[in-house]
Amino acid sequence: MTALVLATEDEDPLAGLDAAVRLRREMERVEAVLVRRARNQGSTWAEIAGVLGVSKQAIHKKYGGRGLFRSQE
Numbered sequence: 001m002t003a004l005v006l007a008t009e010d011e012d013p014l015a016g017l018d019a020a021v022r023l024r025r026e027m028e029r030v031e032a033v034l035v036r037r038a039r040n041q042g043s044t045w046a047e048i049a050g051v052l053g054v055s056k057q058a059i060h061k062k063y064g065g066r067g068l069f070r071s072q073e
Contacts, residue, residue: 001026035063 004026007019031052038048049059 032063035059039063 001023004019004023008016008023010016010019035048039045045060045064046056049056052059
């Protein structure tokens with residue numbers, strides 16, 4: 001991931017944008033893994049939402065319908 005961060009500083013703005021897109025995708029993947037891990041360890045949607053700075057509804061909408069998490073409210 002460090003290489004992607006450095007690539008965003010490329011003098012070529014298109015190369016920097018490409019790196020930013022790839023970095024965003026990787027961060028989305030990491031977030032999904034951590035949300036799943038938090039749910040599996042007993043965290044509520046409200047707790048996860050609080051850490052991410054979004055509403056419980058937003059985080060549940062983004063991750064709750066994927067069938068990857070055990071039911072907990």
